[in-house]
Amino acid sequence: MIISKSWLNEWVDLKNISGETLLKTLNSIGLEVDSYKEIKIPDSIVVGYVINKEKHPDADKLNVCQVDVGGEILQIVCGAKNVTAGQFVPVALIGTVMPNGLEIKKAKLRGIESCGMICSSTELGMVKINDGIMVLDESIGALKLGASLNQFEIFKDAIIEVDITANRGDCQSINGIAREICAALNLSPRENLPYEDGENLLGIGRVVATRADEGQKSSFLYRAFEIKGDISENLLTRLRLALIESKKTNVVERLLDYVTHCTGVLFKAYDYAKLGGVDERVVFDIKNGKHGESYVSCNGKNLGITGIYQDECSMLDENSKFVIIEANYTVPSVLAETIGENKNLPKGDHVYRSTRGSEPNLAYGADYLFKRLSSHKNLSLFAGSQQSTMREEQVALSISLNELKNMIGQEIARNDIVKILKKLGFEVSVNVEQESINVKVPFFRHDILNSHDICEEIVRIVGIDNITSVPLVFAEQNRLTNTYINYKNSLNLRKRAADCGFFESIHYVFDDADRLAKLGFEPCKVQIANPINNELNMLRPTLLNHMLNSCERNIKNSKKSVRLFELGEVFNKDGVQSSNIAFVVCGLAKEATLINGAKGEEISFYSFAAMVQDVVGKFELIASDEKKFLSPYEQAKICQNGEVIGYIGRVDIRVEDSRDLPKTYFCEIEFDKLKFVSIKANAYSKFPSVSRDLSLVVPDGFEFAKIYECIKNLELKELKEFLPVDIYRGTGLENASSISIKFTFQDMQKTLEDEEINALMDKILVSLKEKLNIGIR
Numbered sequence: 001m002i003i004s005k006s007w008l009n010e011w012v013d014l015k016n017i018s019g020e021t022l023l024k025t026l027n028s029i030g031l032e033v034d035s036y037k038e039i040k041i042p043d044s045i046v047v048g049y050v051i052n053k054e055k056h057p058d059a060d061k062l063n064v065c066q067v068d069v070g071g072e073i074l075q076i077v078c079g080a081k082n083v084t085a086g087q088f089v090p091v092a093l094i095g096t097v098m099p100n101g102l103e104i105k106k107a108k109l110r111g112i113e114s115c116g117m118i119c120s121s122t123e124l125g126m127v128k129i130n131d132g133i134m135v136l137d138e139s140i141g142a143l144k145l146g147a148s149l150n151q152f153e154i155f156k157d158a159i160i161e162v163d164i165t166a167n168r169g170d171c172q173s174i175n176g177i178a179r180e181i182c183a184a185l186n187l188s189p190r191e192n193l194p195y196e197d198g199e200n201l202l203g204i205g206r207v208v209a210t211r212a213d214e215g216q217k218s219s220f221l222y223r224a225f226e227i228k229g230d231i232s233e234n235l236l237t238r239l240r241l242a243l244i245e246s247k248k249t250n251v252v253e254r255l256l257d258y259v260t261h262c263t264g265v266l267f268k269a270y271d272y273a274k275l276g277g278v279d280e281r282v283v284f285d286i287k288n289g290k291h292g293e294s295y296v297s298c299n300g301k302n303l304g305i306t307g308i309y310q311d312e313c314s315m316l317d318e319n320s321k322f323v324i325i326e327a328n329y330t331v332p333s334v335l336a337e338t339i340g341e342n343k344n345l346p347k348g349d350h351v352y353r354s355t356r357g358s359e360p361n362l363a364y365g366a367d368y369l370f371k372r373l374s375s376h377k378n379l380s381l382f383a384g385s386q387q388s389t390m391r392e393e394q395v396a397l398s399i400s401l402n403e404l405k406n407m408i409g410q411e412i413a414r415n416d417i418v419k420i421l422k423k424l425g426f427e428v429s430v431n432v433e434q435e436s437i438n439v440k441v442p443f444f445r446h447d448i449l450n451s452h453d454i455c456e457e458i459v460r461i462v463g464i465d466n467i468t469s470v471p472l473v474f475a476e477q478n479r480l481t482n483t484y485i486n487y488k489n490s491l492n493l494r495k496r497a498a499d500c501g502f503f504e505s506i507h508y509v510f511d512d513a514d515r516l517a518k519l520g521f522e523p524c525k526v527q528i529a530n531p532i533n534n535e536l537n538m539l540r541p542t543l544l545n546h547m548l549n550s551c552e553r554n555i556k557n558s559k560k561s562v563r564l565f566e567l568g569e570v571f572n573k574d575g576v577q578s579s580n581i582a583f584v585v586c587g588l589a590k591e592a593t594l595i596n597g598a599k600g601e602e603i604s605f606y607s608f609a610a611m612v613q614d615v616v617g618k619f620e621l622i623a624s625d626e627k628k629f630l631s632p633y634e635q636a637k638i639c640q641n642g643e644v645i646g647y648i649g650r651v652d653i654r655v656e657d658s659r660d661l662p663k664t665y666f667c668e669i670e671f672d673k674l675k676f677v678s679i680k681a682n683a684y685s686k687f688p689s690v691s692r693d694l695s696l697v698v699p700d701g702f703e704f705a706k707i708y709e710c711i712k713n714l715e716l717k718e719l720k721e722f723l724p725v726d727i728y729r730g731t732g733l734e735n736a737s738s739i740s741i742k743f744t745f746q747d748m749q750k751t752l753e754d755e756e757i758n759a760l761m762d763k764i765l766v767s768l769k770e771k772l773n774i775g776i777r
Contacts (some may be wrong), residue, residue, distance in 0.1 A: 025159070028465070045070050046149060192364075231378055265329075284297075707739075724740065
């Protein structure tokens, strides 16, 4: 966005504000300045008047001019094609050092003396406006012969290019930047009187009408005028249009570029004759598109999409005499969605502004335009306007002063807050009782959505450097979320499993529905629309089938001992996802070695359970026969703290045979039910422990768990642990077995005597006899 101090001065009085101050202010309020240039014209470049022009006698392309510079008449040889008598021109006197470093001296050109130079805009260090000299007019101020050019504001200006972020479409105009300057420097904008139609003008209703769909996301305002003769541009307008790099050639289109840059309102110009209007009015039909974009047509002709492009069939040309002006605004998000979906849409000059948010106050821009048009004698203006306006509610926010204080880090006076927001265009009311302010966001600030945005507006105007610094409080939050804890637990579980000799296997979450059905699992209600193949056509309810398949492949590859584990996702019949961990040992407990023997030892239920326990921690087993794919004689439920968390057992021999597997044990545990208890270091006894063995006669089928609970309930503090170490069945034990239990005793304060240990053993025996009716062998 290119601005200049003199241009801004038409919206706000900046006569006491230097260019440097302007630059620093823009940077401080978040409008980053990309470039800054001051125009400095030497005092010796003055206003001159061309009295006479004659052709050079010895050069076709040179002219000999007599130029009045106030106190004298100079003869100057000039090669510009556009120089002619009767022009006011900038003249560099003898001795002038031009902005480009050239020094003007008295010289002879083809034998004719030249005492100075008539200057072009580029020779003065300004933008190029034509291919010849710059012709002065009173648009820059009252012209006085001999007056230094640097007395005029336009020739002692500061040119600033501001980088506008995509969310600040309100600053893509001189008016928008001036509003920001007023808030930052506590200035008041210049009074801008609305345009009033002249008397005895024809009404626009005779030539223009509109029809629009309900719920439109755009606003339109139409005005019209007729061109009766030539329209010229003054010097000030040409300089500014060159500054903003307007490429238009049509005078009306160039004027619309100028007004858009000033006010932010977007315009289109239509040729009335090309729309089909001659003696009757034209009707603009406005239709809503898929995303709310507005398609404009007239007499069946598509005129384009508002804010995106205008069809060439309706544009002005050098023969246009009757012009209809359309001021328009469309919600930026609507245009962004439309362009994003259809990359092939033609894009006009206004897309950059419209997608970032143009000025929605169309009457403001149209009034500014018609004030300028009213000064042209060769234009006949129509009175009034035709409008089609979208219905939109202003965003309303209520913010407590205490909330603002906490966000900013210091208290800003309530009156200062109100003043800043009002100067930025917000409607503000104060609730004294609740110590809050109610804010209505102007339509041109579509980027303001919440209290944090309001806070940002206050801080940038106050200035971040003016907010008192306070020491940082370093308070680290606890980042140990359940997700992180589960991740760490699963990682540790994998490491322990690998340490215990298991190899990790990873499979798809899809499985073979037929094989799962044979194993007794119900199909999942969530169907796979496009399965990879018939063997992966269902969400798996268990890790079992994949693990057995892996065992089968390893056994066929001559492995004698297969030890695998997997931690993966499973799905119940309703499609609810959870995590399970599974272990499988197939064949030998360990591969045959010199130590293990040539044949090795087959895996057993208890050795497998011990291996799993080394990985997941201590658990209890409860006899079970629920799992049909496990042996009814070797399976159990796994419990921790009284809760069933999984199952363990030998794979049913029929399943083993169908897959050519040797003796195989499998265990599956619900990961989320596993108890991961932190290891707590306790004081240990410095005194020796003492062991005693006890052989009990128990009837066949008697569960050891009952013995365990009976002894545990005695709560003997000296009893550290007790474990079954042997089972004997033989002569003299009909329908019964002898189970040997090893007891370990230890005291924290002393070495236990035999009498004390015997007393403890007697308590155990008495309790077993009374509660379970079992005794020693």
